[in-house]
Amino acid sequence: MKAMKLLSIALVAMLALSLLPPGYAQPPPVKKAEERYKAAKSSYLSAMEMYKNARQDFMKIRGPAKRGTVPFDKLQNFVLRSIDAMIAHIELVKARVEMSGALTEEEKSEAIERLDTYVSYLKEKRIEAEQAENREQLLKVGREVRTKWLEVRLEVRKIAGRVIISRIDRILTRAEEIGDRLEVRVEALREAGEDTTELEALLQQYREHLSLAAEKRNTAEEKLNAVTSPEDAGNLREAHTYLRETNRHIKEMFVALRQIARELRDKEVTVTGFGALFARGNGSAVLRGDGGVFVSGNGTLTVKVSSGRVRVVGAGEKQENEDGSVTYRGFGRAKVVGRGIHVSVTGENLLIRAVGRGTAELSGTGEWRTVRVAGSSWSGEVSYGGEVNESS
C-alpha cells in the first residue's frame, strides 16, 4: 500500500514535469543579455529624466552667476539624481558589453569587472549623500563624485569605444564578403553580355566607402589607444569623431549596397537561362558552368576556368596542377568568373553562391536553394540556370 502511494506521488511529479517544455529552465544567454539591456536602457532613460529635472531646479535657484543659495533638499536631490544617472549610464554600457557578440568572454569579464568597481564606488557615495546632515558634508561628497566622474567617464568611453570598434569590425568583414559576392554577380552578368556600367559604378562607390570606413576606424583605434589619463580627453573626443565618420561611411556604403541588390535583381531576371544557386554546409561540392561562383569557408579548393578570372583571398597553400587547375588549401574566399568554370571544394562552413548556368554536385550536410527549388540535404546534383554551352 505504501509502495502504491509512493508510486502515485512519483507519477504526479512526472506528470507535472512532463508538461514543462525541455528548454523551460534556461533561456538562451543572448536572450538574457538582450533583456538586461532593455531593462538597463529603460532605467537609464528614467534616471536621465529625473537628473534633468533636478538639474533644472538646481540651476534655476543658483542662477547663471552662481549666487543663489540652493536649499539643502534641492541640492541633495540634485547630487542623488546625478549619481543615479551616472550609475544608470555605466549599467547601460555594461549591458552593451554583455550583449556584444564581437568581444571575447575574457574581454567582456575584464570590462565588466572594471565597470562594476565604478558602480560600487558611486553606490557608496550615494549612501553618504543620503546620510549627509549638512551642506558641507553634501558638498564634500559632491566634490569627490565630480573628481571620480572625470576618470570614470574617460574609462567608460574607452570601453564603449572598444565595443564599438569590435562591432564595426564585424560589419566591415560582412560587408567585404557581401561585396565580393555582389562583384561575382555583376561580373557574371557582364559575361552574359549585359550592360553593367551602372552596377560597376555603384560597386566602386560601395568599395570606396568600405575602404574609407576601415581607414577612419583605424585612426579611431589609434586615438583610443593614446588615451591613458584624464588629460588625454582630447584624443578621446577625436576618437569618437572618427567613429562617427566611420559610421557615416558605413551608412553610405549601405545605401550603395541596397541599390546594387535592387539593380541586380532586376537585371538577373531579364537574362534568359540565368539562374542562381545558394548553398551552405559541410562536405564537398563540384560546380561546373558559365557565369560566376563565390565560395567561402575552410578546406581545400581546386579551380579551373576555360576563360575568365579567379581571385582567392585567405591564408594557406597554393599548388598548380598539371591539368592547369590550381588547388588552394585552407582558403578563405574565392571568386571565379568566366566560361567553362570548374570549382571543386571540400571543407567546413562552406558558403557557395553560383550565378549564370551550371550544375553542382553536393555531398555532405547542409542546405541549398535555386530559383525554383530548395533542398535540405547535400546529396546529388543540382542544376541552376539554363543549359550549359558545351562548346564554351
Added chain:
Amino acid sequence: MRAVSLLLTLTLLGLFTGCAQVDGKGQQITPADTQESYPEREAPQSPVNTEDTEIDSLLQEIQTLDEFLGEIEGIDSIEAEF
C-alpha cells in the same frame, strides 16, 4: 489501482506532448518542419532573397551601432557641477 493507471496514462501523454512542442533550441516545431525526409520543396523565395536577408541583418547591425554611438554621447550630458 485505477487511479495509478490513469496517472500513468496522463504522464505518458504529457511526456509525448511536451517533447513534440519544443525542440532542443527552444523553438516551436510545426508538423511541416519535421518532414525532413522530403529532399526538395518549392523554394519559398528566390535565392536573391537570401542576400536580402543578409542585407537586412547588416542594416540591423548598423542601426545598433548608430544607437550605441548616440548613447555614448549621452555620457557628456551628465555633469557633476555641484
